[in-house]
Amino acid sequence: xxxxxxxxxxxxxxxxxxxxxxxxxxxxxxxxxxxxxxxxxxxxxxxxxxxxxxxxxxxxxxxxxxxxxxxxxxxxxxxxxxxxxxxxxxxxxxxxxxxxxxxxxxxxxxxxxxxxxxxxxxxxxxx
Amino acid sequence: xxxxxxxxxxxxxxxxxxxxxxxxxxxxxxxxxxxxxxxxxxxxxxxxxxxxxxxxxxxxxxxxxxxxxxxxxxxxxxxxxxxxxxxxxxxxxxxxxxxxxxxxxxxxxxxxxxxxxxxxxxxxxxxxxxxxxxxxxxxxxxxxxxxxxxxxxxxxxxxxxxxxxxxxxxxxxxxxxxxxxxxxxxxxxxxxxxxxxxxxxxxxxxxxxxxxxxxxxxxxxxxxxxxxxxxxxxxxxxxxxxxxxxxxxxxxxxxxxxxxxxxxxxxxxxxxxxxxxxxxxxxxxxxxxxxxxxxxxxxxxxxxxxx
Amino acid sequence: xxxxxxxxxxxxxxxxxxxxxxxxxxxxxxxxxxxxxxxxxxxxxxxxxxxxxxxxxxxxxxxxxxxxxxxxxxxxxxxxxxxxxxxxxxxxxxxxxxxxxxxxxxxxxxxxxxxxxxxxxxxxxxxxxxxxxxxxxxxxxxxxxxxxxxxxxxxxxxxxxxxxxxxxxxxxxxxxxxxxxxxxxxxxxxxxxxxxxxxxxxxxxxxxxxxxxxxxxxxxxxxxxxxxx
Numbered sequence: 001x002x003x004x005x006x007x008x009x010x011x012x013x014x015x016x017x018x019x020x021x022x023x024x025x026x027x028x029x030x031x032x033x034x035x036x037x038x039x040x041x042x043x044x045x046x047x048x049x050x051x052x053x054x055x056x057x058x059x060x061x062x063x064x065x066x067x068x069x070x071x072x073x074x075x076x077x078x079x080x081x082x083x084x085x086x087x088x089x090x091x092x093x094x095x096x097x098x099x100x101x102x103x104x105x106x107x108x109x110x111x112x113x114x115x116x117x118x119x120x121x122x123x124x125x126x127x
Numbered sequence: 128x129x130x131x132x133x134x135x136x137x138x139x140x141x142x143x144x145x146x147x148x149x150x151x152x153x154x155x156x157x158x159x160x161x162x163x164x165x166x167x168x169x170x171x172x173x174x175x176x177x178x179x180x181x182x183x184x185x186x187x188x189x190x191x192x193x194x195x196x197x198x199x200x201x202x203x204x205x206x207x208x209x210x211x212x213x214x215x216x217x218x219x220x221x222x223x224x225x226x227x228x229x230x231x232x233x234x235x236x237x238x239x240x241x242x243x244x245x246x247x248x249x250x251x252x253x254x255x256x257x258x259x260x261x262x263x264x265x266x267x268x269x270x271x272x273x274x275x276x277x278x279x280x281x282x283x284x285x286x287x288x289x290x291x292x293x294x295x296x297x298x299x300x301x302x303x304x305x306x307x308x309x310x311x312x313x314x315x316x317x318x319x320x321x322x323x324x325x326x327x328x329x330x331x332x333x334x335x336x337x338x339x340x341x342x343x344x345x346x347x348x349x350x351x352x353x354x355x356x357x358x359x360x361x362x363x364x365x366x367x368x369x370x371x372x373x374x375x376x377x378x379x380x381x382x383x384x385x386x387x388x389x390x391x392x393x394x395x396x397x398x399x400x401x402x403x404x405x406x407x408x409x410x411x412x413x414x415x416x417x418x419x420x421x422x423x424x425x426x427x428x429x430x431x432x433x434x
Numbered sequence: 435x436x437x438x439x440x441x442x443x444x445x446x447x448x449x450x451x452x453x454x455x456x457x458x459x460x461x462x463x464x465x466x467x468x469x470x471x472x473x474x475x476x477x478x479x480x481x482x483x484x485x486x487x488x489x490x491x492x493x494x495x496x497x498x499x500x501x502x503x504x505x506x507x508x509x510x511x512x513x514x515x516x517x518x519x520x521x522x523x524x525x526x527x528x529x530x531x532x533x534x535x536x537x538x539x540x541x542x543x544x545x546x547x548x549x550x551x552x553x554x555x556x557x558x559x560x561x562x563x564x565x566x567x568x569x570x571x572x573x574x575x576x577x578x579x580x581x582x583x584x585x586x587x588x589x590x591x592x593x594x595x596x597x598x599x600x601x602x603x604x605x606x607x608x609x610x611x612x613x614x615x616x617x618x619x620x621x622x623x624x625x626x627x628x629x630x631x632x633x634x635x636x637x638x639x640x641x642x643x644x645x646x647x648x649x650x651x652x653x654x655x656x657x658x659x660x661x662x663x
Contacts, residue, residue: 009323051343052327
């Protein structure tokens, strides 16, 4: 294994989500190019000290999302899609924004106010 | 080749004067780690003794590595590495002697791996057992079980009483076992933290009964703590898998072992707004399972009094 | 890959292990035994008495070391789980214990018997008629040991082992007294030749039947135990 993933038990999210995030991150930053062969489920499980079933679950989710492709008996590969890294970047951002939307809804904040808040925060951002 | 289960128990019963194991069924597939969790005195050790053929069941079938127990225990035990928290090595003898003893019995003893384990576990082979700390003794016992690379490891509370460093060393070695797809591990613990990260399957036992056995991801997936806000006159509907609920003013929490759209929809239909859906740790899930199986799930409802 | 093919004789490894674990006290006792034989062979009634008492004590102590060092301790020191995780059954475990125990004890006992008989035969002040009596009394020592081992293995209790062992040791002088009073035995003790009459042979036969019975019962009970640990 090249670099072991950094997984945390105190991170509130389930392990499989953390693994998904770490794999997506490697693809996003370009370390794992399209066509790159992922470590086998067992290899990754042993390297990260996480159960096989958890890693398997992460791979299944990634496959469902079209991020990786598993070839029977050969292993899993990063999907060969043009602009996959961009797509993943966008998905990552969307995920956070969706959480913000959900929180806003829970607090009874409407769409307009949410957008206004976002603009205000962007304006405050020191650059 | 059909792969036989590493461990298979079907409807096993065993009663003692003040304790009984009732209708125990469990299955461990090759290549998996099973965490066997239960409070002290729940029946973990008795189940493990049944698996090792040291105790005979009153009824039911036990097969280990394809061998019927206890009749074929000799054949089964060639493939089992066993260590238990209440197993001691010979006080007057050194770790080196113990390693030689195991090597004299098992042709598959791996000398090089044993040396590696000595280093990784930070042990001194020339030391007598009586001079060792608790952690060193436990690690020595595990070393003897691991160094033959047995097909099945049966470990009764292997991490109990270990400091965090030693525990990590041990858990790391257990994961290493799984590089080989045919090898399996059953390990019991009353500490869910040890089990949570590395187990594929989790079996909960309490008061001599298996209360739940599933793969870990399903456990973590099914259980949620839901926080919600209610409006006046809110009545909590019947929800699937609910083990516990609390209403405090207009805020409520509930725990369910069967979370899904049904829970969401019923809550919303009853007029509640869901504020958050939290994942639960295996420990919280375990406590909830035990409480609900004992029928002591706590529910408090302070709404009535405050209005 | 069949692991049984490469199986080694676990049984003898267990016996060897038991001997290794009690090796030091055993060596010390065997040396003490040799010393007492030297004392016993000095031609004086006083040294003979001291030597034979010493030798009997040594044999009894060898029994104690074996029973407690390898049978009782296996449970009380919680090492039994390690042994029972090896590819053996409870009966094989028991058989290995019997062999490691009885093997060493029999050796020590034969030395005791041999030196006693030689002493009686070679000394003018010891009538040869004593031999049947000596064989009976030493046989009783063996019976006591065999039953103690059986109780240790069957009862799994340190307490019961101590009780049985002590009871036999206390009763050995009563037994000697009883045998001496038995006219069929006692009347020939002072004689110039050993008399192997029906009573003497009968008692010896009963003693060895009890030993064989203790071994058989132990194996039988162990094979029927449903909870071994």
